[in-house]
Amino acid sequence: MDIVRALRIVSIAEATSFLVLLLIAMPVxxxxxxxxxxxxxxxxxxxxxxxxxxxxxxxRGQLGWDxxxxxxxxxxxVLPVAPFxxxxxxxxxxxxxxxxx
Numbered sequence: 187m188d189i190v191r192a193l194r195i196v197s198i199a200e201a202t203s204f205l206v207l208l209l210i211a212m213p214v215x216x217x218x219x220x221x222x223x224x225x226x227x228x229x230x231x232x233x234x235x236x237x238x239x240x241x242x243x244x245x246r247g248q249l250g251w252d253x254x255x256x257x258x259x260x261x262x263x264v265l266p267v268a269p270f271x272x273x274x275x276x277x278x279x280x281x282x283x284x285x286x287x
Contacts, residue, residue: 189245190281193238194273200238201269203231208266238263249280 211223239260246256259276262268 188281188284189241189248190277190284193241193245193249194277194281196234196237196241197269197273197277200231200234200263201267201273203227203234204266204269207231235263238269249277 207224207227211227215221215224242256242259242263246259251259255276259272262272
């Protein structure tokens with residue numbers, strides 16, 4: 187699988203897991219006294235976050251990203267919806283251009 191496509195998938199999955207953790211699992215844990223959601227989503231999000239960071243670092247050369255863009259992509263990983271931005275505005279155009287070529 188192409189690094190761009192793989193990073194797009196991981197980016198979407200990481201951002202989605204972060205939102206589920208913040209908006210569903212944590213409120214249910216603290217307001218409903220049901221920690222099961224966090225016990226499942228926490229580790230899942232952690233693995234996806236590490237995959238996102240690893241793929242950004244490994245793929246930056248193939249993506250043609252300079253240090254600034256790489257650091258911004260890494261910072262995006264700790265913001266709840268920013269990986270959606272990375273996927274939509276930085277990765278999708280690269281994949282679309284490659285598919286057209």
